[in-house]
Amino acid sequence: MVWIRLTNRRVIALKSLIHIIAGLWLVQTFYAAISDQLAGDPVEILLHFTGIGALNLLLLSLSLTPLAKWQRQGSWIALRRLTGLWSFTYALCHFLVFILFELQLEWQLVASEIIQRPYITVGFSALLILTALAITSISVLRRRMGRSWQKLHNTVYIAVLLIMLHFTWSLKTLELQILIYAIITGTLLWFRRNKLAGFLIKK
Amino acid sequence: MRIKIKKPSDLTDNDVTDESIYKNRRQVLRSLGYVGASALLAPHAKAFNWFSDDDEPAFKRRPLTYQSDKNDPQTITPEDKATSYNNFYEFGTDKSDPVENAQSFNVNPWTLKVDGLVNKPFSIDFDNLFTRFPLQERIYRLRCVEAWSMVIPWIGFPLAQLIKQADPQGSAKYVAFQTLRDPKQMPGQRNRFVGGGIDYPYVEGLRLDEAMHDLTLLTVGLYGKSLPPQNGAPVRLVVPWKYGFKSIKSIVRISLVEQQPPTTWNTLAPHEYGFYANVNPTVDHPRWSQASERRITTGGLLARNRIATQMFNGYEEVASLYAGMDLRRLY
Numbered sequence: 001m002v003w004i005r006l007t008n009r010r011v012i013a014l015k016s017l018i019h020i021i022a023g024l025w026l027v028q029t030f031y032a033a034i035s036d037q038l039a040g041d042p043v044e045i046l047l048h049f050t051g052i053g054a055l056n057l058l059l060l061s062l063s064l065t066p067l068a069k070w071q072r073q074g075s076w077i078a079l080r081r082l083t084g085l086w087s088f089t090y091a092l093c094h095f096l097v098f099i100l101f102e103l104q105l106e107w108q109l110v111a112s113e114i115i116q117r118p119y120i121t122v123g124f125s126a127l128l129i130l131t132a133l134a135i136t137s138i139s140v141l142r143r144r145m146g147r148s149w150q151k152l153h154n155t156v157y158i159a160v161l162l163i164m165l166h167f168t169w170s171l172k173t174l175e176l177q178i179l180i181y182a183i184i185t186g187t188l189l190w191f192r193r194n195k196l197a198g199f200l201i202k203k
Numbered sequence: 204m205r206i207k208i209k210k211p212s213d214l215t216d217n218d219v220t221d222e223s224i225y226k227n228r229r230q231v232l233r234s235l236g237y238v239g240a241s242a243l244l245a246p247h248a249k250a251f252n253w254f255s256d257d258d259e260p261a262f263k264r265r266p267l268t269y270q271s272d273k274n275d276p277q278t279i280t281p282e283d284k285a286t287s288y289n290n291f292y293e294f295g296t297d298k299s300d301p302v303e304n305a306q307s308f309n310v311n312p313w314t315l316k317v318d319g320l321v322n323k324p325f326s327i328d329f330d331n332l333f334t335r336f337p338l339q340e341r342i343y344r345l346r347c348v349e350a351w352s353m354v355i356p357w358i359g360f361p362l363a364q365l366i367k368q369a370d371p372q373g374s375a376k377y378v379a380f381q382t383l384r385d386p387k388q389m390p391g392q393r394n395r396f397v398g399g400g401i402d403y404p405y406v407e408g409l410r411l412d413e414a415m416h417d418l419t420l421l422t423v424g425l426y427g428k429s430l431p432p433q434n435g436a437p438v439r440l441v442v443p444w445k446y447g448f449k450s451i452k453s454i455v456r457i458s459l460v461e462q463q464p465p466t467t468w469n470t471l472a473p474h475e476y477g478f479y480a481n482v483n484p485t486v487d488h489p490r491w492s493q494a495s496e497r498r499i500t501t502g503g504l505l506a507r508n509r510i511a512t513q514m515f516n517g518y519e520e521v522a523s524l525y526a527g528m529d530l531r532r533l534y
């Protein structure tokens with residue numbers, strides 16, 4: 001069953017829509033935080049908003065390949081790079097909120113938190129992976145890297161597992177939300193099990 | 204984009220007796236343009252929550268008469284922050300859940316039982332909570348174990364007055380507190396996932412000498428009025444030198460006991476939350492530092508509000524209660 005036929009024009013429309021939603025939402029939330037319009041603690045609200053936003057966008061990005069296969073329409077894959085880059089943008093904002101507004105540039109604290117607190121270490125590792133993927137998504141680099149590009153980009157599955165660990169660890173107690181995310185992540189990894197198995201064996 | 208934020212301390216006025224002043228302060232901020240323009244773009248954080256329904260009528264709070272706390276120079280946290288950013292897992296684990304889910308919480312009738320190792324056990328009903336003891340305002344710092352803090356004008360009476368009326372027996376060494384258990388009214392008690400998997404009812408405890416300290420306040424109001432449900436209506440504890448989770452909300456029972464009573468967070472994660480839970484910048488939570496905190500007042504995201512955490516949250520007068528104790532071990 002094919003939902004819609006993804007013509008080139010529709011791909012462009014979908015891309016624009018993703019840019020507009022992800023971009024405006026981010027700007028609006030930061031603007032509200034800066035002008036003290038968020039009820040409660042703006043720092044925590046932003047940490048949650050950017051953290052969950054980055055994860056949602058990453059999961060969306062990872063669901064595009066299974067979707068393309070199921071729909072027998074390769075054009076869905078055209079949306080993968082931009083959702084991945086938006087995920088990286090949200091994750092970067094998440095990190096910046098943490099060091100700029102949570103720890104307020106107390107560098108000693110920044111260093112000790114990243115090294116000493118396992119859940120921050122894990123989040124930081126995930127961010128490093130996402131950064132590597134974002135940089136190498138530039139077309140020139142992609143072409144230059146040849147086959148190793150694919151190998152590098154397979155580490156996105158490691159990143160998603162690290163992020164789930166980071167998320168779970170950041171909570172004080174068990175919450176429904178984390179179970180829903182675990183199920184979604186598990187399902188996505190299951191779809192890609194053959195590829196992942198190959199990836200693990202080759203290493 | 205740079206938005207100039209006035210230092211919160213510039214706006215302080217010490218005389219915080221009634222609500223109009225808090226409202227006024229917001230008006231001042233508005234007219235200075237700090238809040239104004241952006242209201243057009245984002246009227247409320249709820250704008251981001253597609254699933255929220257706004258039609259629940261707000262809980263009715265009654266104005267209180269009390270002796271006000273005149274000589275405190277601290278910058279008060281705005282009332283709307285103190286009443287919309289709460290940890291009260293009975294109404295959900297997110298900090299905005301309690302204000303959204305608790306507005307229809309029914310607190311009248313209410314019975315607070317005082318029993319256990321006492322010669323004169325008694326009960327207090329709803330109206331009695333506000334009349335049995337003279338009410339006083341206390342402006343206290345509230346330091347959450349999550350490394351943020353607020354400054355809140357509470358209204359209540361020293362717990363010591365209530366305990367004295369009950370006439371404790373010689374064998375009483377600890378005081379045990381219990382929150383209401385009412386799954387019909389508290390969604391977190393109905394569903395493990397909403398309530399964070401905690402075994403309800405929520406319980407807390409103090410050593411008798413801690414409970415009798417003059418700073419320990421049984422609280423029925425804040426910002427000039429009775430407590431809203433998200434802050435623990437109709438009666439809660441406030442122990443300002445301990446992490447916030449010790450200040451148990453919506454209390455139905457206070458019992459004097461001989462042994463150290465079980466306490467909720469300590470039972471859930473003993474290596475993270477101790478029985479004493481005194482604010483202590485030298486003992487970190489396993490997952491984050493307790494050396495400093497973010498003080499939530501006004502100013503939004505750009506406010507430079509990270510400050511050093513003080514031993515006993517700055518209430519040095521309680522230090523003698525712990526003379527000779529190893530507070531690194533008994534955290």
Ligand code: HEM
Binds near residue numbers: 050
């Ligand atoms: C250096 C990197 C990172 C740091 C320092 C960091 C820091 C934090 C902190 C302090 C929290 C807890 C917020 C709170 O409960 O108050 C948190 C939660 C979270 N983080 Fe990160 N994080 C990092 C990387 C990431 C990355 C790369 C992602 C996803 C792509 C991510 C996703 C999340 C999520 C989903 C949460 C849970 C938010 C919630 O509970 O609503 N984090 N992070």
